[in-house]
Amino acid sequence: MTIWIEALRRAELVAAGAVLARRGLICGREGNLSCRFDDGAVLVTPRGADKGRLVATDLVRCRLAEPAPAGASSEAAAHLAVYRACPGVNALVHAHPRRVLALAALGRLPDPGALEEGTALVPRIERVPAVAPGSLELAAACARAIERAPAAVLARHGVLCAGDDVWRALERVEVLESLAAVALAAVDRTVTI
Numbered sequence: 001m002t003i004w005i006e007a008l009r010r011a012e013l014v015a016a017g018a019v020l021a022r023r024g025l026i027c028g029r030e031g032n033l034s035c036r037f038d039d040g041a042v043l044v045t046p047r048g049a050d051k052g053r054l055v056a057t058d059l060v061r062c063r064l065a066e067p068a069p070a071g072a073s074s075e076a077a078a079h080l081a082v083y084r085a086c087p088g089v090n091a092l093v094h095a096h097p098r099r100v101l102a103l104a105a106l107g108r109l110p111d112p113g114a115l116e117e118g119t120a121l122v123p124r125i126e127r128v129p130a131v132a133p134g135s136l137e138l139a140a141a142c143a144r145a146i147e148r149a150p151a152a153v154l155a156r157h158g159v160l161c162a163g164d165d166v167w168r169a170l171e172r173v174e175v176l177e178s179l180a181a182v183a184l185a186a187v188d189r190t191v192t193i
């Protein structure tokens, strides 16, 4: 990894975090983002930070073969587990999109077939059962889900989306939220989307 590539990836994660916050896909200190490099390094957002206001030096560098350092996101273990299990995944975005969670509370996942973007970007969506945030159990469940699908809904928690880069992973989060908005509007005609 060159210093220029790392600087670019840091800037992308900062920008993507700001997009998540601006679009209401996270609030407060929710969510986390990461990307992987060819040499086994991983950059992940820091524990407890507002992901909408990061700067490039906030991002924590991890190694794929090692446990996450203390300053890394509480879900860094899940990110590393997914990268170890899924060689084709280079970026991950975890967010708490409210409409997806509302739909999940009704016992439903977003239907990819409701929108062209759904069919194209999230043709399969996995469901991860409710387990403790930050746990190794959640990390293993996330790895199994992303082995099978580019997007997963974490029960009573949020979503995890994968991509070749952070923008594709973010786009998948946005498409999940759009699919959920359409589904909720179809359920309740008083909902404005």
Ligand SMILES: [Zn+2]
Pocket (backbone or CB within 6 Å): 030, 031, 094, 095, 096, 133, 157, 158
């Ligand atoms: Zn979360």
